[in-house]
Amino acid sequence: LSQVLGTSFKGWPDVMVILNKANASSEAYKASVEDCALGLAAVLLHSLPGIESSQGQAGVQRAYEEVSRIRSEVSQFEESDCRWTRMVNHGMFAHYPMLLGIDARFIQQCPPDAPRIFVYDMKGIADQPLSCARIGFWASEVYIDRFLRHSPCRVLDWRKADLFFAPAYLTCWELQKTRGFTLAEKDQSAQALADQVRDLPHWKRREGLDHVFLFGASAWQLPRWRDLFARSIVLAVESRPIFDCPSGKDVYCKHCEDCFQPWKDLVMPPVTPRPVASSLLSHSKPMEDRQYVMAWHGQHAEAADEEVRRAYTITNETVRLELLRNLG
Structure with missing residues (x-):
């Protein structure tokens, strides 16, 4: 643990292997804490996306609470441990409190005149925020969802909602979950996602007029989105999304000139990943x-x-x- 503490884990090696060795038994875990408590905390923090995949959000919550416990017990050593303060890339996990809903901003009161938001539970299409937040530029799909999900302006009673947000980590789905799919399998999976959106329980109340959907990439990946979101609010990082990209060496995608409708849609900036932002600011x-x-x-x-x-x-x-x- 002392040796891995100073790494930045660039390239995301399988830190779960390191964690499993440290946690092979209660005796091994105790020895790891005694050997290098802050090293174990760093390994746990870097392992949270893997824990999320294997144990879900409950496992992530337990692991994060364990990190907090370890750090509180050795807090007097944090500032003097150069490996923890200078060699660990804290930007890699500085966004975890926001994604986990423990950011201090979430304890504030919702302003009286602010819209109330109902956030759908979209199950498997928006269920791994820590893993999907790694995809950089496209992670706005994760950040907006988690911000609204933990916001004091979120309401659980749909009858009190002004707007309905349907989260979908489409870029993560495309880059991670459909990897290895045939084209037919990917099309079938995409159609299933479109059907899931179409069947949202409160959609028909106003024909989707009060529903909000986010496209966080240069392509708007959902099939039949024109039919689905003809009246809905679309948040997009690209107002001229690419489409019609045939395979081949000398082919070019087209840019859609009428997809974005300014009377109802909004353009938002993409995400600069926290580690990158921290690195850039350190040179300012x-x-x-x-x-x-x-x-x-x-x-x-x-x-x-x-x-x-x-x-x-x-x-x-x-x-x-x-x-x-x-x-x-």
């Missing part, structure tokens, strides 16, 4: 000390990696290149 300097006014973070169609270059080329992405050329 006062304006008078800066050699450069701004720094670029992201990929583009002229990247060195061929796969990345192709991904941005086929989507006809031009804004990033214009920024690089005009500001470079």
Whole structure:
């Protein structure tokens, strides 16, 4: 544990293996605490997404409470332990309180004139926030859901709701849960998701007019979304989503020009992952000390990696290149 404490776990190795060794028995766990309590806390924190997959939210809650207990018992050593303060990337799990609903902001009162939100329980399509929050840019699907789910403005009685939010971690579903699916299997799974949205119990009350749905990627992945959300509020990180992307080497996706309806839909910024934001802020300097006014973070169609270059080329992405050329 002392050796792994200083790692950043870049690339997300299987820290569950380390945790299982430390937790092989009550004697082994006790020895791990005595050997390096803060090292065990770091391993537990980095293992929470794996615990979520195997034990669900109840397991995550128990593990997080155990971390809090360990830290409270050795709190007098935290500031003097350079491995804990300087070598552990705390940005990797600084967002956990918000996702778990223990962020201090959630104990505030809902303003009297703020809308009340009913959040649907969408089961398997929105059930692994810690794992799905790893997907970076697209994690807005997770953050918005968890913020509303734990918000003081959330109501459990649908009759008191002004708006209904239907969470769906579509990008996580596409990148993780359908990996290895055939095209037919993926289409079948997507149709099942669309049917789940269509059958929401309070949808027909106003034909979806008071329902809110979020697309957190450059493609709006849900089949038949035009029919489903003709009257609903769509939150999107891309107002011109890509579609019609045939397979092949020299093909290009199209951008939808009429998908976004400004009379009802809203554009929101994508998520900058907390570890990345913390890393960027750590290099921030006062304006008078800066050699450069701004720094670029992201990929583009002229990247060195061929796969990345192709991904941005086929989507006809031009804004990033214009920024690089005009500001470079």
